[in-house]
Amino acid sequence: MKKERVERKELIEENEALRVQEELNRMLEDARNNIQNSENVVLKYFKTVEKFPLLTREEEVELFKKVAQGDKEARAKIILSNLRFVVSIAKNYINTGIPIADLISEGNVGLMIAVDKFDYTRGLHFISYAVWWIKQAILKYISERSRLVRFPMNRTNELLKIEKFMREYESKYGETPSVETISRELNIKEKDVQILLNRRSKNYVSFDDTIYDDNEATYDEFLNIEDQTVENPEKTIMKNAITEEVRKIVESLPEKEREIIKYRYGFYGKPLSLKEIG
Template identity: 45%
Template structure:
């Protein structure tokens, strides 16, 4: 993360002030047009360090937007952002600008994967495989929904299993692991006269207007591209990359849904992606540029 660290303060400290400074700094970084993004990506691919740094910095706000969605899972926001930035860098290393996609449309998967991998490896006393981390997140989301809708503070395993579609035993086991994590209601300093809890130091989770705009633009681009596919192709691509907000599925998992082999699903995916590549080159998709 050398390029990014040259521009903004390091976030290895837990000090809220350091994080606030970082967020203020990246909000001052100007966004770029699709045309400028393409030019910078080409230069970066050819070894231009200045272009690489500018392209990375222009997308740091989006990383924060993604990182906020994973709060309360075992890592502080600063660590989530750092891991997301690593995913952003990985995405740029693999990005092929000549294919015509928006960089952030490509990078979002790598950002999410980097964060989820860190959560499975660093955020818990018991290391979880990545798929189990995803399932635990589903469980915790269901807990919050049930608590809100039914006005209860203790959702049952049965209710959570029904809402998530997960096995009851698995739900129970993952809840046990989850209970090892610090509660937002836990006092910051035990034994001291203070009403402060860990939850008091969590920022407002609502995204700013520009992040909402960027998210909606990304979804609009994806919907526009997917409209050229058959229903089966569209569903396979959606499941494969988690475009419906759910976790990405493996080729085997999708094959089980359709009763097809993993290799057959791979062939359909390859054909669909090639069609999307051609369409993306023909369309002039609006950039994520915020006035």
């Protein structure tokens, strides 16, 4: 037990954050590629991200100041401290039939985008901003996977290989690989690469498009929907952060508009209709 506490402390050391983030990325990639051992790898991932403590508002601001100066370790530390939220959000979409490792991995992409776009000077709580990007990344992936069902199996596998290669290439070189590069590296005819990419683009969902969604001992326990009578800590934090930001926005409105919104949406108790407010 003592050894475990030491390991937890080392995991969040700032000069180790980038290394740990890379290890977790490899862990998820292993789970996505090795179906037979996926559950064990994902369970290990769950237990690892639970160890990272949440950041205080002050710690968050200080780290984002460093991120603004190009500090990659600070960026990694913010990401590590928020990975548990990605897991919490990803669990909501396990009924899509997509492996949880895929959902988490794509949610992490959204988290990283949020870190890079976040403006800490506006006084917002980071997670209230990041939730939207995490959900969008997951929903975008679900949307892309759903139209793959209409592909012949061999074409589906080729497109998945292309998309994986493109993600890795863009991450490494900061640019999209050419059709020629994809063809050469994956040994797929250029003509076929172009056809697949064209089909992909027709069904592409942009991060800027809004998608509306209506809807610890074992691996299964991590995936089970939480008991609705018990408040999930991650969801409570996200809910409170978002509520706080909404209140800030409402308070910045002119008095008349502010009062109408407060009565309309139940800030004073029961929501009222516009007729009742009038």
